[in-house]
Amino acid sequence: MAEVKEFTLPDLGEGLTEAEVVRWLVEVGEVVAVDQPVVEVETAKAMVEVPCPYGGVVTARYGAEGEELAVGAPLLTVAVGADASAPAGAEGSGSGGADGGVADADGAGVAEDGGAGETSGAVLVGYGTGAPPARRRRVRPTPAAAAAAAGQVNGVASGHGRHAVTPEAPVRAEAAEPAPGPVPVISPLVRRLARQNGVELRTLTGSGPDGLILRADVERAIGAAAAPAASAEPGAAAPAADAGEVRIPLRGLRGVVADKMSRSRREIPEATCWVDVDATGLLAARRAMNAAGGPDAPKISLLALLARICTAALARYPELNARVDTDAREIVRLERVHIGFAAQTDRGLVVPVVRDAHARSAESLSEELGRLTGAARDGSLTPGELTGSTFTLNNYGVFGVDGSTPIINHPEAAMLGVGRIVPKPWVHEGELAVRQVTQLSLTFDHRVCDGGVAGGFLRYVADCVEQPAVLLRGV
Structure with missing residues (x-):
């Protein structure tokens, strides 16, 4: 006899209390294996594929695509057991074969390893059991089996103030086939x-x-x-001033960013200082480093060199690698440097984090920055890769602007902004010359330090940009 088990939206970590259903990966009536991803959800931190801890037949799904579900809300129900995964009359046609598989109505086997009747403690992909999931198969249950599963799942679902996505019988004969051809959309x-x-x-x-x-x-x-x-309606009046407007709810990632920026402005007494810098020396140093590595060596990015300069500056001015505990009225200085960097994506602004940046070389920083940038663009960053930064580097020069006064990434104490690098007239060694010039800005929490510390930090960064050999002083 099949047992219908309910799978609820698990705790996805990082204090998240809800997630939005982006895409269902299984249909009602489909056989799923233990730890097989069944739904893709979007949290305020990242896109996550959620695996099911049960193996069996999906009997109902809860939550339409685009709907937000709270942690603990039902996701789907699964009929677990041989009666649910094997159609009536399958005995003698493969259910007791040498491979230990359970045959479906077409005579194809469904492996018992990771199949019906097994559970795991998995919460996210890669947790719990490590065996690869069995290939998904559809089943065509007999009317008797469908009725039995329907009776049990209705008993489970009736206890929740929520309706399943599929109003038809929980075990469906066949799922509709998707329209042919890919749609060129990533976001x-x-x-x-x-x-x-x-x-x-x-x-x-x-x-x-x-x-x-x-x-x-x-x-x-x-x-x-x-x-x-609007114009096609008979007798329609002139369009209102707001005709054609698009309203986008501030939820998910955009909602979290909005709340965080508002909190930063509300809690942090920030100040900004800036300086124009001749970056010609830094660009020349980067070219020399990449040339020394050979044509096949990984290239060191400009952002990586700036991150390396920031870690050296934070070692000299640790006041800025800190946060303020408002409840305890204490400044908390942090020993490790985790550099966040602002990245614009189709989902909005995200800040991936390079862990232990102070212990990395320029080449290691470049590699990790490249990996995180790629993950940010395809939406595969994990919640852990988007939290925990202690200092943020914001290269807004990629947008073609010279300067900015960015909002501090709460609860950090400072953010360094870098404008575009452009040729400008500059006095170099006593003569007017055309040099590659950029503007650096430092926005800092005035509670953790005064202007002297902030100015010293920014001047050290500027000196390293103008003369990268300055970094060798601390080696």
Whole structure:
């Protein structure tokens, strides 16, 4: 007899209390293995595939795509046991074969290893059992088996004030096949925006690289659809001032960023100082380092050199590698340097973190920065890779701007901003010359230090940019 077990949204860590369903990876009526990912959710920190700790037949799903679920809310129910995973009449046609598999209605085997009847303590992918999940298969249960599963799952679901996504019988004969051909969309935010506004992505021509559909493409389609709809109504009055507006809820990542910035402005008495710097020497040093490594060696990025300079500056001015405990009214200085760097993605602004940056070489920093940047772009950063920074480096020069007064990444004490590097007239060795000039800005928490410390930190960074050999003084 099959036992119907309920799987709830697990605690995804980092204090997160809710997640948004982005994409279901299984259908009702599908056989799942232990630890097989069943749903992709978006938390305020990252995209996460959630594995199911049960093996059996999916009998119901809870939460539509785009819906937010609280931790502990039901995700799906699974009919566990041989009666649920093997159709009636399958005995003698493979259920007791030498491979120990359970045959489905088509005679194909479903391995018992990781199959029905097993559970694990997995919360996230890679936790719990380490065996690879069995290949997903659909089953076509007999009416009797479907009725039995339906009766049990209705008994489970009735205890919750929530309806399953699928109103039909929990075990479905076949799932609808997806439309053929891939859609050139990477960002879950773009998909959700299109879904919420009824935009068919397959009808759009992307303006991004290789036809990639961007958020701006979806917003244009929404605006284009709104205008004719308003004018087509009989007797319609002149459009209101807000006609065609798009409202985007401040939730998920954007909501967390908004709350964090508001808290930073509310709690931190910040001040900013800045200086123009001749970066010609730093660019020359980078070229020399990459040339010395040979054509096949990994290239050292400019951001990595700036991060290396920051770790050296923080060693001299540890007051800025700190945070303020407002409850205890204490300044907490931190021994380890975890550098965050601002990265703009389709999901919004994220700050990946390079752990123990103070112990890394320029080459190691460059490698880790590259890895985290790639993960930020494809949305695969884990919550642990987005938290715990002690100092943030913000290269806003990539947006073509010279200066900024950035908001401190709460609860840190400082952030270094770097503007674009452009050729400008500059007095070099007593003569006017064209040099590569940038602007550095330091926004700092005035509670942890005074202007003398902040100015000393920024001047040291500027000296290292102008003359990278300054770094050798501390070696």
